[in-house]
Structure formats: structure tokens, C-alpha cells
Amino acid sequence: MSTIVSLPDQATARVPKRNYITEENGLLSWLLTGDHKRIAMLYMGSITFFFFIGGAMAGLIRLELLTPMSDLMASDTYNKVFTMHGIVMIFLFLVPSVPATLGNFLIPIMIGARDLAFPKINLLSWYLYLAGGALALYAMITGGVDTGWTFTTPLSTHYVNTNVVTTGLAIFVAGFSSIFTGLNFIVTIHRMRAPGMTWFKLPLFCWANYAAAILMVLGTPVVAIAFVLVLLERTIGIGVFDPQKGGDPLLFQHLFWFYSHPAVYIMILPGMGVISEVISTFARKRVFGYTAVAFSSVAIAVFGFFVWAHHMFIMGISNYAMLVFSLLTMLVAVPSAIKIFNWSFTLYKGSITFETPMLYAFGFMGLFTIGGLTGVFLGTSGTDIHLTETYFIVAHFHFVMVGGMLMAFLSGIHFWWPKMTGRMYPEKISQLAAVVTFIGFNFTFFPQFLLGMLGMPRRYAAYPPEFQVLNVFSSAGASILGVGYLLPMLYLVWSLKYGEVAGNNPWQATGLEWQTQSPPLTENFKEIPIVTQDVYDYEWLERQKEHEVTQVG
Amino acid sequence: MNHISPVLWQYLVKWLTNFAVIPPEASTIAPQVDALLIFMTLVSLVGLTLVALIITTFCIMYRREKSPVATQIEGSTLLEATWTIIPLGLFLIMFVWGSVLYFRIYTPPTNAMNIYIVGKQWMWKAEHPGGQHEINSLHVPIGKPVQLTLISQDVFHSFSIPAFRVKREAIPGRYTTVWFEATKTGTYHLFCTQYCGTAHSAMIGDIVVQTPEEYKLWLSSSTSGVSLAQNGERLFASLSCGACHNGQPDARGPNLGHVFGSKLTLTTGQNVLVDEAYLRQAILNPSAHITQGFAPIMPTYQGQISEEGLISLVEYIKALNLNERIQQTTNTTELLPEVPEGPKAKSAATAAQGVAKP
Numbered sequence: 031m032s033t034i035v036s037l038p039d040q041a042t043a044r045v046p047k048r049n050y051i052t053e054e055n056g057l058l059s060w061l062l063t064g065d066h067k068r069i070a071m072l073y074m075g076s077i078t079f080f081f082f083i084g085g086a087m088a089g090l091i092r093l094e095l096l097t098p099m100s101d102l103m104a105s106d107t108y109n110k111v112f113t114m115h116g117i118v119m120i121f122l123f124l125v126p127s128v129p130a131t132l133g134n135f136l137i138p139i140m141i142g143a144r145d146l147a148f149p150k151i152n153l154l155s156w157y158l159y160l161a162g163g164a165l166a167l168y169a170m171i172t173g174g175v176d177t178g179w180t181f182t183t184p185l186s187t188h189y190v191n192t193n194v195v196t197t198g199l200a201i202f203v204a205g206f207s208s209i210f211t212g213l214n215f216i217v218t219i220h221r222m223r224a225p226g227m228t229w230f231k232l233p234l235f236c237w238a239n240y241a242a243a244i245l246m247v248l249g250t251p252v253v254a255i256a257f258v259l260v261l262l263e264r265t266i267g268i269g270v271f272d273p274q275k276g277g278d279p280l281l282f283q284h285l286f287w288f289y290s291h292p293a294v295y296i297m298i299l300p301g302m303g304v305i306s307e308v309i310s311t312f313a314r315k316r317v318f319g320y321t322a323v324a325f326s327s328v329a330i331a332v333f334g335f336f337v338w339a340h341h342m343f344i345m346g347i348s349n350y351a352m353l354v355f356s357l358l359t360m361l362v363a364v365p366s367a368i369k370i371f372n373w374s375f376t377l378y379k380g381s382i383t384f385e386t387p388m389l390y391a392f393g394f395m396g397l398f399t400i401g402g403l404t405g406v407f408l409g410t411s412g413t414d415i416h417l418t419e420t421y422f423i424v425a426h427f428h429f430v431m432v433g434g435m436l437m438a439f440l441s442g443i444h445f446w447w448p449k450m451t452g453r454m455y456p457e458k459i460s461q462l463a464a465v466v467t468f469i470g471f472n473f474t475f476f477p478q479f480l481l482g483m484l485g486m487p488r489r490y491a492a493y494p495p496e497f498q499v500l501n502v503f504s505s506a507g508a509s510i511l512g513v514g515y516l517l518p519m520l521y522l523v524w525s526l527k528y529g530e531v532a533g534n535n536p537w538q539a540t541g542l543e544w545q546t547q548s549p550p551l552t553e554n555f556k557e558i559p560i561v562t563q564d565v566y567d568y569e570w571l572e573r574q575k576e577h578e579v580t581q582v583g
Numbered sequence: 584m585n586h587i588s589p590v591l592w593q594y595l596v597k598w599l600t601n602f603a604v605i606p607p608e609a610s611t612i613a614p615q616v617d618a619l620l621i622f623m624t625l626v627s628l629v630g631l632t633l634v635a636l637i638i639t640t641f642c643i644m645y646r647r648e649k650s651p652v653a654t655q656i657e658g659s660t661l662l663e664a665t666w667t668i669i670p671l672g673l674f675l676i677m678f679v680w681g682s683v684l685y686f687r688i689y690t691p692p693t694n695a696m697n698i699y700i701v702g703k704q705w706m707w708k709a710e711h712p713g714g715q716h717e718i719n720s721l722h723v724p725i726g727k728p729v730q731l732t733l734i735s736q737d738v739f740h741s742f743s744i745p746a747f748r749v750k751r752e753a754i755p756g757r758y759t760t761v762w763f764e765a766t767k768t769g770t771y772h773l774f775c776t777q778y779c780g781t782a783h784s785a786m787i788g789d790i791v792v793q794t795p796e797e798y799k800l801w802l803s804s805s806t807s808g809v810s811l812a813q814n815g816e817r818l819f820a821s822l823s824c825g826a827c828h829n830g831q832p833d834a835r836g837p838n839l840g841h842v843f844g845s846k847l848t849l850t851t852g853q854n855v856l857v858d859e860a861y862l863r864q865a866i867l868n869p870s871a872h873i874t875q876g877f878a879p880i881m882p883t884y885q886g887q888i889s890e891e892g893l894i895s896l897v898e899y900i901k902a903l904n905l906n907e908r909i910q911q912t913t914n915t916t917e918l919l920p921e922v923p924e925g926p927k928a929k930s931a932a933t934a935a936q937g938v939a940k941p
Contacts (some may be wrong), residue, residue: 273756319658377641412684419776485745
């Protein structure tokens, strides 16, 4: 089945002695490193940790919802659990997932640079992330927080007695980590491309991360300000969001969604970048309509800033404001449709193989299409009234975030695993994991669309008994999904020692990262490459191979 | 397991026998929303099938075994334009269709009867004009447009009736409105859909849709005996509002007779329409709402009147439009604590009760 992989002869093959992992030893060499690849690995470890915390919360939520009564947890506990699930998964897993791990590791190599522009700021961003994560954990252990991840005022400012301040600070600090990462990416992509690496020779993964970086830099400060205002209101009562003092409680939601809607694109755009790379590689074809895909990322980033009020259609915003925001929401749906069709047509006249990253990518395309289309149901104002704040919206964003982003993340992790570690993951079991994840995912979240249509509100610890059957389906699916996530965890760790040696370019892919050794040297390249080939230039790759053969011959 | 399975089995059987993907359609707007939902579902299914078909076909036709060498293709402007314009067109149809519905749902007809809803942690209080108070339930007649004016006493809540396909946020410090016309009798779910703290999932209730006759019966059997306007009149008196708003030419406060629905010019030069929200604001924060020609002497009533009290006052001022009685009101101040009774208050109450068409 896997005909691409032409691994080096296992008897003689070994991982290159000198690489970024073996360059220096000792804990301090990791904790004080400026190497983007090591920082990426640090990030990978920490986000995996938080993913499993968030996942455990999800498990508790699904267990509670197995029965209509709130019998596993008191409703206060349930509220804390779903709040922490949202906060951990969004701010500590999804936002940093692809950019901070894969992006950190790959962007400099893809553009032919030795490191990111600001290695120390890159390390600082990891420490800020850890500080934010530690604060969030501290808040969780010392009583938790029950505002929902949306921190709606005046509930968060005046009416709950939990760790709002600590959690708000945690998000504030973690936000700066994401601003620094974004800043680093923008400067690096602008200034540090190798000779000959023009903008239109950039891999689409770089374009996508570039667009996400712009969102991070422009959007995150706004949510940071919003959280500062919440904290000030809570501690000294400045009254910005308090109607009794002439403030406006709805203002908070404007500020919050001004970041948190673009944040959705911060989460999904890098994932789309991964899919572009994976589909091209396993179809052995240039991405169909490269420029359209590249610019659709930028279009999503730009339009993404002007749709925030579609979260507030039922909140008494003016009818005419609704018209503008609903229209812009429709426009932002178009670039996503373009991407899906362009990826599909990349397969046309390709030479397709079905390794694990490709299976995850197919999963992404199916689930993201459903997630995107159901988003249109919510962007359409008339139907949004019925569907918003129900399980429909829960299902919708899990299709986009989990079905989309997490699938893309896993696809990317498998795809670049040989590059990052020098070793292959086991193919058969990982294909199984991809299929299990896909099945488990649909089982978990599809019933939630039906629940939402029927009107079941989100964030309910107890619900009317007629919704139980669908909830049981959903909880059953979640257990399958859990297995799907545990499997990669196990076999990827196993492969660190026992995986087959990968060699430089196991997938015969065209990106610069595949033209250097695996794992790469600390300085990435012995000499900075001069880029003469086009992006996704498989013919160039063939010529290179022939060239090598004749030289050896 | 033992206590779960029989229940689950019962619901599984029930669910399989009358599998529903949409809640009952019990309002005039529900079928219209469902038509759009069905249209969007069809478009989505076609789109999804198309993508799945394209991917599957290409995967079969161009798998490595059949197609060992890929043919490089740059792209196709024509194809890309096609899949830009067709989805855009479809999305725009949904946008227009959805916006029409949105305007319909949030623009109450002028003949709608108004019921006030006050949300608080964690209950819904309904205030009928005729003085009927309900908690976590709402009785409405069939075939009559009902407007809900919502406000929250504390945090954001959201008043959701899935069977009517309507939902509106109850916001602290601001009136919001929504309307519906029920078409089917029965009892339907009322949910709070905006997360509002500990007992959010207990902030539920029943929407009871009755025939006009049943509704009439319910109205007369449930009234507290004091209509909202009457209650407002009492408050008006006990807060001594009449001392300034006495309707005399030399009064220190503006005449409130016929003020509702009129246009006022404020000292700031701003022209405002006097509606429920304006009246509420003018009571709570008078210094920001001074009518031209008057001195800013009215004290604030922030924190002194409950939301229900404000509703009563607003209803009273609205009722003043029915007949000029401001003069008499000042007189009733002297009659306190006796319950003031006037033809005006009565007529408001009967207006509320008499709405049900036979």
C-alpha cells in the first residue's frame, strides 16, 4: 500500500549522529535553548499534557450527560468542568497546537532559514505559555471557575464566587505567548526567506501560519484588554460593564468576540496549511490553484475580523448591524469553500497513496465541510435565532475545531514525525487510529446536531428526559473517540525508540524541510539553500533524484 | 446499570417510533423557519455529497496502482470561479431569506398584546398587564400575536421556546422584545439558553398555549386583582412622583399624559421617541434625560425600584394615554393607603383580558 516510503536499508540505516536533539545534553540545554525545533518539542510536550487534562474534562461532561438528572456531579461542579474544558482546550491546546509546535519547528526550515527571527522571544513565549498554564491549573485546583469560557459579564464580574481573577490572568499571560509567536512568524517570513524563496514559492503551510499570525498579533491584545477590564470591574468596580454605573454589559461581548471569532481562524488556518502540504505530497501533485488557496487564507484572516457580532444576533443588536455582520459571515464562508474544492481537485490526475497523514486529511475534509456548512446555518440570522446557544452550536464548533483542527494536527504530527524524530511511526496501527478517530468523532458529535435542532440548550447539567437517547449515543461515541486519541499517544512514544529509521525524505515531498537530514541539524542546513525550483515541484524532485543516481553511479 | 436501562429502553423505543429531528411547529413563524432550515439542509447535503463523490472518485481513479505518475496541473480559473460564485450565490440566498425571517421575528405587529418577562437567577417571572404573575411558566392564547418585553434583573439570560423557533436574550438594564403567534395548543419547553450560573439548567419552564376560552378562564382565575397599571399608579403615588409630574402648566416636571409614543426634545438637543426603554431609563437615570424646558431636579431611582416596579410604572404611564387622568392621580396621593380605583386602570385590565378573540 505505502509505495512512497523508500526507507533506507534497515540493517545499515541509522539516525544521523549530529542533530538538534544530540547537539547538547542535559535539562538546562533544553530549558534555555533558543533553537526553534527544541522549543517546538517543549511546546508539543506541554500542549499534549493540557490536551489530556481537557480531554479528561470532556470525559466527565459526557459521563454526566449520560442521564437526564445531574447525578454524577452537582451542577456547580458540572459548570466548572465544562468551563475548564473550554479554557484548557481553546487557550492552552488549540490556539498553540499547530503554530507553536509544527509552525515553530517547520517555518524556518521551510523558508530556508536557520532559526526564527527572535529565538529568545520564542523561548519567552513558551515560558509565558507555561506560566499561563500553571495559573490555570492553580485556579482549577483551588476551586475552579464557572463562568464558561466566554466569561460573560456581569456573571463573571458580579455574580460568581470562583477564581475568575486567576483564570483571567492565566489567559492574559497565555495570550502574550501567542502574540510573541505570531510576531516571530511575521518577521521571519518577511525577512528571513532563503535566496530565491519568493512569496509565491512559499509552501501553503507558511501562508496559512502567516495569516494566523496576523490574527494573533492584532486580535489577542483586544481580548487581553477585555480581561483586564473584567478584572478591574471585579476587584475595584470600575463599572465599564455595569449598567447601574452607566456601563454596558454587552460591550464585553463585543470585545470578547472581536478576538474570539478571529481566534477560531487562528485555530483552523494553520490546520488548513497542514492539509495543503499533506494532500499535495500524497497525491504527488502541485496544489490545485496555489494562489487561490494562499489568498483564501489571507481573505479568511481579513474578513474574520469583521464578523464577530454574529455571536450576538439574539442579543438586541440593531437589525441593520445584523444585516452587515450576517452578510460578511457569508463572505467568510466562501474562501473555506474554495479551499475544500481546490484540495479535492488536487487529487485529480494525481498518484494517490493512503498513508496515515492522508487518512487524517480526508477526515479533516469531510468533517470540516460539515462544520463549515453548519456554520452557514448559524450565520443566517433567521435560523440562528432557533439554533444558537443550543447543542447545534456545540456540534458545529466541535466539527470545526476537533473534526477540523485536531484531525489536521494529528495529520501533521504523523506527516512530520519522521522529520522531527528521525523515526517512522508504525503505519498499520496509525491507520487504524485515524479510522477509529473518524468513526468515534461522528458518533460523538453528529447526535448533537439533532439535539440542537430539537432545542436542547448547551451548558445544561440536567436536561429533559426525551433527549437522553441522543445523549447516550454521543457519550458512547466519546469513548470510541478517546481510544482514537490514546492510540497515537502510545505508538508515537513507542516509535521514538523502536520506529524504523526514516531517512531524509520518506514521503518524497518537495518542501525544503525534506531536503535536509532527519532530525535536522541545529542550524537546519549545512549551507543556506538557494531556491531555484518552484513550490510543490515534483518534476524538480525527480530530476534531483536522477542527478544523485548518476553521481553515485 | 439496572436503573438506567429500563428508562433508556423506554426512550429508545419512543425515540425510534417517533423519530423527530425538529421540535413541534407551534407558531406562525415556525414553518417559515423550518422551510429555510430544510433548504439549507438540502444544499448542505448536496454540497457534502458532491465533495465526498469528487474525493472518492479521484481516490479510486488516481490511486498509485492505476496512476503511477501524476500529471502536474497549475489550476483552472474557470473551475475556481465556478466554485467561488455558486457557493457565494447560495450563501447570499440564505442571507436574504434569513434576514427576512429575522426582521419578522423581531418586529412585533402593532396589535400584539404585551407581556413582560423578568429573568433572574434562576427563574422566569412573567407579568401580564392584567396583573397575572407567573413563575417559570407562560400562558398564551392561540391565534393572537404576543409580544414579550424582556429584561434581566441580574445576569444575561435567554428566553428560548424551541417549538416557536424564537429566542431572545434578557439583558440587564435594557428591554428587548420578541413576538410570536401560537398556532397549536399544548405545553412546550421554555429554556434559559444563556449560561447564567449554578442552576442554569433548572431555569426552565412551560409555555402553555390555550384556546381563547381556556385562556380567558385562566386570566380571570389567576389575576392578583391589581393590574400592572394600577400597581404603577400606587407606586407613582407612594414615590410622590405626582408632586412634580402633576400635569399643571407650572409643574416642575413634564406632563406625563400622552407622553408615551411622543417625540421629546431633550436639553441636549437630542430628539427621542418615548418608548418603554426610554421611560425606564428616564426613571433610573433622569439627569441624562432632561426634557427641554425643565430643570434637572429629579433624583435618581436607581436601586430603589425593582424591575417589576419599573414595569408597573411604565405600564401606568402608558395607560395615561388612554384618558387624561394626571390631575386625578395627584389627588389620589392624599387617599393613600386606600387602593385607588379608576376607570382607566380598569380599562387597561379589561383591555388585557379582552384580547382573546372568541
